Amino acid sequence: MILPEPIDLETWTRRETFDHYREQVPCTYAITVEIDVTQLLAALRRAGRKTYPAQIWAIANAVNRRGEFRMALTEVGAPATWPVVHPAFTVFNATRETFAVVWSQYDPDFVTFHERTADVLAEAASATTMFPQGELPPHVFDVSSLPWTHFTGFSLQIDGGTRHLLPIFTIGRHIDRDGRTYMPLAVQVHHASADGFHTARLVDDIRELMAAPGWVG
Template sequence: MTSPELIDLDTWPRRETFEHYRHRVPCTYAITVEIDVSAFAAALRTSSRKTYVAQIWAIATVVNRFREFRMALTDTGEAASWPVVHPAFTVFNAERETFAAVWAPYDPDFGRFHERAAELLATAASATTMFPQGDLPPNAFDVSSLPWTSFTGFTLQIDGGTSHLLPIFTLGRYVERDGRTLLPVAVQIHHAAADGFHTARLLSDLEQLLADASWVGA
């Protein structure tokens, strides 16, 4: 497995911000938005590809564009970033009413990623343990879905979460409004890793990627 790369503190513009929110005022924040996924949903209706897998791939694609969302701490607590992060995602076992958490290596090719992740979904849907693949890798970030309900706000309360620098995404059920299909997306961020500007840019990139959904059928 690759190791996180140390960040040069002498040239890093966010050094002071990182140290402030890591040590002096450690905190996380959450934001929930409704993203227009009309084109994305339409593309999937004429495709055999799975919606959840496509959502996960789109999120992983934009997350990997920005160092702020690939942040890590070394064993000695130094600021670092992963070269690539991989999505870990929840899978519901309807019979047991429990879920499993699995992960798939990020692949910039959606077709290859879909093949592997769809197989994982099918297998994990009958899993009887929470982590059927064993421990998640340290460079995995979390995605979960609540397809049973929509929401306008979602916040996680994480005990000891001030050492968790990777983003956490929660997706809700689609909302149909004014002829558009909207997806509730909640993201939990460590303030040492990213400011509001970075999170807004991430969400804007995600909406743009889902608006140009030609990759769904690629």
Template sequence: MTEHTHDDHRPVSIPIPLDTWPRREHFEHYRHTSPCTYAMTVELDVTAFIEALRESGRKTYIAQIWALATVVNRHDAFKMCLTEDGNPGLWQVINPAFTVLNRRTETFACVWAPYDSDFTAFHDVAASLLERHADATRFFPQGDLPANVFDVSSIPWTSFTGFTLNIRDGWEHLAPIFTIGKYVERDDRTLLPLSVQIHHAAADGFHTAKLLNELQDLLTHPDWLNRPE
């Protein structure tokens, strides 16, 4: 997948036609009248996903990131941005930016990989990035992030039942933010805590629930983890 770009390869957003956009009033209300974000934390059943991962030899974190990026890229509500004139626009593709821990300094770096609907191709690129920047001391070792990214972070050392980011002056940030927690074992099932932070101007609870349900379906049917023969 590719996005429209300028000659300097910067991604270009596509303006949303406001006159025919069903969510125009909702967008304007939650951006100007009552600007707000909301967070939703769920426990996803990853029992089948974990079993398939063991057989595939793939990296768990990268598989989690790809699954998130896949469902995000299905829906315009999660590819929203603001154009240069301040109106809502859409990225054709939005790429995941994700954290990598430097265990020596106990600091993390933020890297990004271009989304690819082919999991194998994405896995190979992301695995190389994580290995290359495992000892990074800069916050953004690849340089400035491109504009068309959404954020994923992982806290695999603890589980949680709620997680909220408090972003000062974050009313211009329309992309979703995901936080992954530590697996929980319950009733012979493996559960994954996941928090998603959403700008209400971009998406309502309906849209977020749809995204999470589709994510659960991907994790319940993880045949995409298998390498082609």
């Protein structure tokens, strides 16, 4: 059984910040950015691979680089980090106009992840329940897709969300502008887990992955 690893509070530089935004001013924040996916889409076309698994993998790769985006609470409420987190994501059933939430094990090798996740997506496309795989593991973070509309701002209001320390991502419809293709990406973050500096760095990691998609194979 995988358990989150407790953080050494004596040496943790963000201890005071964590306590403040967990206890005194519990809050989350959201940021929406545009990501240039022109190069990524071209690489996927050449390789014959699917866009949604690639988007999910790039986000998961960036998330797993940084401990602040793998945070959890132990059973006694102490801050900890998962050694690895896996993406959970939404899949739309067009016939029912409902969606399912499924997850796929993260793999640092994109091709391996792509094949596994493509199978998960294909099976879930006809799901008639919200969680066809059963209860989600505790060490998953959420990605949802809103491909029907382009947006410039998106946020979630989560009742009791001050215990949810893992980030939440929402992908919007691509838009073409001046010969480039852009993807809106909303990131919801608990302030106890990460400050604006950390989230900006996460976004930069995602931008770099999508601008240099040699990992597509």
